Amino acid sequence: MSGKATAVAPSNIAFIKYWGTRDVDKTLPYNPSISMTLSECVSRCTVEHDSTLAANEILLLTDGRLEPAPQQFAAGIERHLERLKVWAAVEGAFRVATGNSFPTGAGMASSASGFAALTLAVAAALERPLTESEASLLSRSSGSGSAARSVLGGYVEWPDDGLEGPATRLAPADHWALSDVVAVVSSREKDVSSREGHRRAPGSPMWEGRLEALPERLRRVREAIADRSIDDLGPVIEGEALDLHLIAMSSRPPILYWTAETIAVLRRVRELREEGLDAYSTIDAGPNIHVICPTAQEGDVATALREMAETEMVITDRVGDGPYLTEDHLG
Numbered sequence: 001m002s003g004k005a006t007a008v009a010p011s012n013i014a015f016i017k018y019w020g021t022r023d024v025d026k027t028l029p030y031n032p033s034i035s036m037t038l039s040e041c042v043s044r045c046t047v048e049h050d051s052t053l054a055a056n057e058i059l060l061l062t063d064g065r066l067e068p069a070p071q072q073f074a075a076g077i078e079r080h081l082e083r084l085k086v087w088a089a090v091e092g093a094f095r096v097a098t099g100n101s102f103p104t105g106a107g108m109a110s111s112a113s114g115f116a117a118l119t120l121a122v123a124a125a126l127e128r129p130l131t132e133s134e135a136s137l138l139s140r141s142s143g144s145g146s147a148a149r150s151v152l153g154g155y156v157e158w159p160d161d162g163l164e165g166p167a168t169r170l171a172p173a174d175h176w177a178l179s180d181v182v183a184v185v186s187s188r189e190k191d192v193s194s195r196e197g198h199r200r201a202p203g204s205p206m207w208e209g210r211l212e213a214l215p216e217r218l219r220r221v222r223e224a225i226a227d228r229s230i231d232d233l234g235p236v237i238e239g240e241a242l243d244l245h246l247i248a249m250s251s252r253p254p255i256l257y258w259t260a261e262t263i264a265v266l267r268r269v270r271e272l273r274e275e276g277l278d279a280y281s282t283i284d285a286g287p288n289i290h291v292i293c294p295t296a297q298e299g300d301v302a303t304a305l306r307e308m309a310e311t312e313m314v315i316t317d318r319v320g321d322g323p324y325l326t327e328d329h330l331g
């Protein structure tokens with residue numbers, strides 16, 4: 001038997017971060033996280049299931065061409081395919097072709113979009129319809145917790161309760177037009193993976209303080225989204241990102257994701273506010289800065305960031321509706 005399907009899934013940017021893994025096998029976090037699903041930065045994944053195929057074939061779109069995926073990249077996909085085969089109770093193997101709309105190493109969460117697209121494409125190729133909750137839980141089992149959020153559009157919280165559940169939607173994309181203007185200051189691959197960062201995080205002396213602050217911070221972000229208030233959202237997400245990096249920097253051994261350019265952009269975003277823009281920074285596990293602002297201001301923010309000598313590239317993205325299936329196959 002053979003079935004083929006393609007899924008497109010977006011990346012997301014966290015306002016409240018998932019940082020620290022409570023259970024590595026199940027990918028369970030210590031705290032709920034809240035994110036905005038994006039629309040332009042997406043992964044497209046085509047999967048063909050072949051019950052007679054002996055081994056998986058994994059191709060990655062590189063400079064516009066499908067090529068055998070590098071070993072480490074393929075290994076992550078292989079591991080997730082094994083889990084999906086157990087879930088679906090099928091034999092055989094898969095032909096997988098996957099690619100990102102954004103440059104690799106641009107500081108976008110390619111594991112979130114990539115594993116969400118892979119999960120949805122496998123389920124569709126096997127003709128196994130998934131609810132959003134099932135898709136979220138299955139995507140999380142890839143080991144990328146943020147993938148649990150990428151299966152839903154709009155503003156998303158994961159987990160919904162009890163720290164074991166799936167992601168849920170706080171509000172649809174059309175509730176609030178926000179943009180994510182990404183100042184890429186380094187496209188080098190980061191030295192320490194987020195997986196390792198999650199592992200070291202509880203060793204930081206700053207760890208307990210953040211956990212104590214989180215319930216109030218989560219409440220403020222949920223409210224700011226409900227009220228569409230950038231004035232309320234912005235300061236919380238900036239403080240939250242600084243806390244993640246304080247924890248990383250004070251983990252043992254310490255992790256320093258920032259470069260001098262990161263700090264220059266953080267300072268510039270403060271100036272932009274003094275100049276009247278509603279722009280606020282957040283940073284994932286890397287040196288690049290995501291500037292969150294009302295979509296009406298994204299052009300001004302992007303222009304200001306492009307003018308900086310410190311930025312290699314500026315990517316403008318917006319809140320989006322989430323993943324979809326398409327007949328537009330890769331390969």
Ligand code: PMV
Nearest residue numbers: 014017018144145146284285
């Ligand atoms: O999903 P992972 O294991 O790639 O971890 C994501 C970690 C952050 O991007 C730093 C925060 C987040 O919630 O997306």
